Amino acid sequence: MSGDDRLLTVADLAQGQWGMFTSAQAADMGVSAQYLKRLADRFLVTRMRHGVYRVAGAPLDPCDPLRAQWLALEPARSAAERIAGADPVGVVSHRSAAHLRELGDMDADTYEFTVTKRRNTRSPDVRFHVEAVGRSDWTLVDGLPVTTPTKTIVDLAATRTDGGHLAGVVWDALRTQQVSREPLAEALREFAHLYGAPLGDGDALVEQLIAQASSAQLGSPVPTPDEIGRLQTAARQISSSPQVAAVQDFSASDQARDVQRVLRDPAFTEALRQLRRQGII
Template sequence: MADVTLARLGVIAEQRWGLFTTAQAATVGIARKQLSRMAAAGAIERVAHGVYRMAGAPSVGHETIYATWLALGGATAPRADTGVPALVAAGTTAATVHGIGDFLLDELDYIVPARKGTRLPGVRLRIRRLAPDDVLPVDGLPTLTVERTIADLVDLGTDMSLVAGTVRDAVRAGKLLSADRLAEHLDVIGRRTGCEVAADLFELSGIRPEGFRGD
């Protein structure tokens, strides 16, 4: 029976970084009390509120980001009417997932299509309407694209020297796929602020990305 239970959980966990939630376990007939007993026996490990890792499964980098996404229902929530996942890593959280920038993650940031509450500490949920090309999966986690992430950092009022460092990291790693797409996102912010955001940011970064057609 124990082997069957572990096999059921394993099927779920192998889809998402070796992790699963209590809600997902319930769909295959495994109750919370049973999970508690399995955790006490060392068969699974609790990594966040309502989220467990299979024993022996490797821990992914920045596991808290992925575990929190699961705890918030990211794996089961229906997509927005635009087809975008209901929970998307954003801001410094997205930058960390992409491996660009140098940020201290004192808060995990996700975008949702409609109002959503949470009691999880250190989590910010922002309502934004995203287009499908604003999002891509990074190791299976729905995340703002690099271009959209950088613009999001600017929009949040992040220190521009830190954003410039993020641009440098993205360019050097070959992760900034469309400088003009980034400029389009930044121009939207510029029209609100009256600043030449794209040109100023690229100048501050000391890098003129290939393909940027700005003056």
């Protein structure tokens, strides 16, 4: 095989893999490690990490380091083969999944993958979680298998991600309609007590996380239990006055329930936040 043929071979390998290929894939096509080194010395390929290269001229993307790590998990098989199989050998998960799906605002300097079997790595920036992830629990994002928004949130709750960061992820997932509130509340039931909500009350946990994220977005603190108690006492005193009789009649109407649904919608709160930023309200 001539030098030009070998260069075309690695270029073909890189197609469909974000302009990248592995040394194992190249060796399977008859391209030696020595030739790869010569290509790297001539800047025709760039070494992304041990055993993974990028063809010169391929478009750059912020996700490339994560993609290179994923390719290295099963270097002998192509990305297409792994995606088409029952097990893609590594699903992007936890903080890495949240980052790819643009949920929340967490550091993602560690590349997190969920794998079906325990495995070790020498890379300090790679973390594995062992679990059998079903096909319904991941979808493709930028060509990578990534846990679904609901699965990502559940994984973050299971690893005790702090409430502030988890609230940001939940808020963004609801605001962008990547998840629905009721299924998410059901999925989070077992973690409710870990975040101060009543045992098994996933809806209360979601409500708490929404309130926390909304307060953070609007720049106001979450009220303490004592403050909530004082507000409730004041509300009872006000409700006993005759002036609120008409309001109570309205509250029982279908129109009032429609208004309440709008007020609970995260998108409505986000719109208020944008108007406040613009100085309109």
